Amino acid sequence: MLQDFGQANPENSNIYYFSVDKYDYATKELKEAGEGKFCPFCNTRIEYEYYQYSHIGKFRCPNCNYGDNKIYKLATDVDLKNRTFKVNDITYKVRSNSIYNIYNFTAVISCVSLYSIDTKIIQNALSKFILNNGRLEEVEIRGIPTIINLAKNPTGSNVSLRILNEDDDEKELLFVLNDNMADGFDVSWIWDINFDNLNNVSRIVTSGTRAYDIAIRIKTAGFDPEKIEPYLDLHEAVEALYKTNIKKYVIANYTSLQPTRRELGL
Numbered sequence: 001m002l003q004d005f006g007q008a009n010p011e012n013s014n015i016y017y018f019s020v021d022k023y024d025y026a027t028k029e030l031k032e033a034g035e036g037k038f039c040p041f042c043n044t045r046i047e048y049e050y051y052q053y054s055h056i057g058k059f060r061c062p063n064c065n066y067g068d069n070k071i072y073k074l075a076t077d078v079d080l081k082n083r084t085f086k087v088n089d090i091t092y093k094v095r096s097n098s099i100y101n102i103y104n105f106t107a108v109i110s111c112v113s114l115y116s117i118d119t120k121i122i123q124n125a126l127s128k129f130i131l132n133n134g135r136l137e138e139v140e141i142r143g144i145p146t147i148i149n150l151a152k153n154p155t156g157s158n159v160s161l162r163i164l165n166e167d168d169d170e171k172e173l174l175f176v177l178n179d180n181m182a183d184g185f186d187v188s189w190i191w192d193i194n195f196d197n198l199n200n201v202s203r204i205v206t207s208g209t210r211a212y213d214i215a216i217r218i219k220t221a222g223f224d225p226e227k228i229e230p231y232l233d234l235h236e237a238v239e240a241l242y243k244t245n246i247k248k249y250v251i252a253n254y255t256s257l258q259p260t261r262r263e264l265g266l
């Protein structure tokens with residue numbers, strides 16, 4: 001955890017902490033694979049007030065107070081539907097609807113505030129910042145809204161599925177999983193992805209060199225196997241995906257991202 005650096009230098013007055021207030025989909029219990037269950041300084045089990053995603057949330061060590069920091073900038077009123085949040089009562093409108101990007105934006109606001117950059121400049125910059133190249137890329141393909149996200153590990157995949165689950169619209173998912181050298185040959189991490197209770201997903205197409213592994217993983221989570229379609233061939237997978245005009249979510253791992261984007265015509 002990044003704040004370990006701060007804790008390791010307690011006399012340094014140049015360390016500033018930022019945080020994000022509890023948002024609508026925060027949970028009391030950990031629902032996803034998470035790290036850091038024990039205090040890195042005294043090994044006591046950490047107590048969480050809430051989890052935002054994975055192991056990110058409000059916590060403290062009951063023994064040594066690790067995690068109980070003075071917060072320099074706190075994002076509040078996070079509204080992912082309208083894509084707004086506040087810091088010091090100033091509203092920021094952004095293009096992204098993921099909680100982890102609210103953390104990134106709050107980090108940016110903290111940094112630039114220390115350089116006394118005018119709030120209007122920050123508001124303006126954040127309102128125009130668009131993620132692309134498979135980082136929650138929002139595009140229209142064949143006239144159908146499509147959201148593409150790279151996911152290289154359980155946390156990235158769970159954040160992608162979190163955004164999918166926070167969207168009540170009917171949707172179909174394409175999950176492309178490769179096991180090339182850059183991906184790591186071991187794909188057992190897919191068993192740490194939380195595919196339980198997917199919200200209004202009517203069909204899942206899988207592809208990549210491990211199309212069948214990810215299909216089995218999803219089936220094991222309880223998703224209707226009749227609605228899972230594995231294709232080793234990416235072109236066939238994309239054609240199958242776009243045979244309906246339902247909204248699409250695409251999750252691709254490392255080496256599968258660019259071939260998937262090309263197949264989608266991007």
Ligand SMILES: [Zn+2]
Nearest residue numbers: 039042061064
């Ligand atoms: Zn501790």
